[in-house]
Amino acid sequence: MKDIQGYLLLVIFAIQATINMRLFGFIPVMFTVVIPDSVYHYIAWAIPFLLLAYFLLGAASIYYMSINSRRAFFCGEVYFLFGLIGSSAVVMRDFPDTEIMYVWALSSILGIIFMESLRKREVSLNPLATYTVIALLVVSGVITFMTSSWLAEDYYIHRNIGKDIPENTTKVMDYPLTSFPP
Numbered sequence: 001m002k003d004i005q006g007y008l009l010l011v012i013f014a015i016q017a018t019i020n021m022r023l024f025g026f027i028p029v030m031f032t033v034v035i036p037d038s039v040y041h042y043i044a045w046a047i048p049f050l051l052l053a054y055f056l057l058g059a060a061s062i063y064y065m066s067i068n069s070r071r072a073f074f075c076g077e078v079y080f081l082f083g084l085i086g087s088s089a090v091v092m093r094d095f096p097d098t099e100i101m102y103v104w105a106l107s108s109i110l111g112i113i114f115m116e117s118l119r120k121r122e123v124s125l126n127p128l129a130t131y132t133v134i135a136l137l138v139v140s141g142v143i144t145f146m147t148s149s150w151l152a153e154d155y156y157i158h159r160n161i162g163k164d165i166p167e168n169t170t171k172v173m174d175y176p177l178t179s180f181p182p
Contacts, residue, residue: 006065006123009076009114010133012107013058016083017136019100020055025144027104028054030086032151033093044152048145054082055141059134061115066130069122073115080111 020027028051035043043050061076087105091098 003123003125005114005117006125007129009111009118010062010125010129012111012114013062014133014136015107016104017055017133017140019103020140021136021143023100025140025147027100028086028144029148029151030090030101031082033089034086047151048148051148052141052145054079055137055144059137062130062134062137065123066125069118069120073119076115077112080108080115083108084112
């Protein structure tokens, strides 16, 4: 029975990684909703690195699952807890098109339940399945890292340049707009 729970946990990790890759890495941007505005300007540059670390935490949990159950439990619980907090924050703010956040929150809850049931037990899983899901999480993290770097850049552009440019810096203008470097 414990191996079935381990495989179900792998499926949950794979579902989250696949959803994120399918949406080009924008799912973890949900964590920016949780960060208070007073702290955000200090850590905006680190958001891509934090999002990559989030997925690497999930990969570490899978890696440690058959080696060290305490480390696997810690990494997995933190991974799923952050996923639950981020997706719940997006759902509570009632952003448009949040249906996928319900799936992310539900899978995070199931992940926490399965991690809790495997807390002190080592699980023997097929290495091919394990390394496939680890690869999915790493690729998902890299995609997120690459696509979320615009978040920090856009934030600092809006914060530091001032009001001489349009509200959205990526806005297409009908006429040429001369902008000088800061």
